[in-house]
Amino acid sequence: MxxxxxxxxxxxxxxxxxxxxxxxxxxxxxxxxxxxxxxxxxxxxxxxxxxxxxxxxxxxxxxxxxxxxxxxxxxxxxxxxxxxxxxxxxxxxxxxPVVLRLQKHIFDFHHSHQQEECQILIFGKKGHAEVIGLLGQVEGKGIVISSVDELDRIDYAKPAMLYSQTTQGLEQYYKLIETIKKRYEDAGNGHLFQYKDTICRKVANRAEQTALFAKEHDMILFVSDQKSSNGLYLYNICKENNPNSHFITRPEEVKNIDFSNTTSVGICGATSTPRWLMEQCAELCKE
Ligand code: SF4
The missing domain is CATH 3.40.50.11270 (Rossmann fold)
Incomplete structure (x- = not known):
């Protein structure tokens, strides 16, 4: 194997x-x-x-x-x-530094557009530490959007600037941008909407790399923690590209997996997964 x-x-x-x-x-x-x-x-x-x-x-x-x-x-x-x-x-x-740059951009934009009552929109997970830090740049006045179901919270008669939490999926972000843009255009206010692509490429590129890696093996062991949003996101990509993908948090869980008829196992993880943890999983697989 x-x-x-x-x-x-x-x-x-x-x-x-x-x-x-x-x-x-x-x-x-x-x-x-x-x-x-x-x-x-x-x-x-x-x-x-x-x-x-x-x-x-x-x-x-x-x-x-x-x-x-x-x-x-x-x-x-x-x-x-x-x-x-x-x-x-x-x-x-x-x-x-990538988060710091985003915080600074939001702060500067907010302070230079206060007169226009511009809405600051953040595509991200409510309560996530990074999102709390971003909201703090606008004294908590930003609107956090987690999905397209929440777009009624935007006032399409007022200007808006959209940012994304750095670890969101690129595809979902661009779908959201298109949907908001269309709603502004339908309201006759297409010129009032702006956005900035603030997704970290360290994460975005991993989606594509993970999909390729998942296809190359009979089985995927995805090592992460349930608390990691990047982990859950990348695991779903593994599952879509290789249904024989398993989410594991500790090396011992390898013992519960049936390796019969498996000739190649790929071990991967999130941006929060330490290399040593994946190596321990690999050792247990060998055993
Ligand atoms: S994913 Fe990593 S490199 Fe990218 S912004 Fe977050 S902490 Fe920085």
Missing amino acids: RITIDDHSGFCFGVIHAIEAAERYLQNHNMLYCLGDIVHNNEEVNRLTSIGLRVISYEQFEQLHDTTVLIRAHGEPPRTYDIAHQNNITLIDATC
Whole structure:
């Protein structure tokens, strides 16, 4: 049986940067707070916890004083920086540069178009850390759109600017753009709608690469965490291209899979899946 780990799978540079920042600090300190999960993968969070990382909630963050806290790749709203300033908290800011650029764009656009009452639309998952950080740039006044079913929330008589959470699917985003554009045109206001393609290509390119990889094997083991939206998205792509795809979160789950009549197994994962976890799955498959 041939077992191959997908070279395109695993951490994106934003996540690598955040994890390296934590590891660097923990080389010289016993403990570091991290605001929210550093990565949506429990196995990796457990590994980092074992070397001193302490994941904290917003409520816990607000109670801290005179300490150091890591900001993960998803970014934070301005309020988090204000609390840190008030409570003398030193931040290790590992916000991904791609997210940082998007935050800045939304902030600048919002402040230069306030007079026109321009609606800021964000295609993303409600409550997702990155989306909370983006909404913070417009004092929470943006409209989060999760699907085309929510488009009645837009006022088609007023201007709108659409952005996307960086990890959304490219195809879904362009379908949404077309639908909103049509609604504006039907209202006779086509000129009032603008959008910006803010999807991270590290994620978007993976969709195509994952589809090809899934087709090349008899069976796919997709290693991820149920908390990872990128993981669920890429797993569905595997399933569409290879019905013999299995979602696993821990290497032990490999033992429950029937490998009879399988000559090639492809192991892949999300942008939040550590390489070491896929390697452990591969070892168990060999056994
Ligand atoms: S998916 Fe893209 S935007 Fe998000 S952390 Fe990774 S590199 Fe940055």
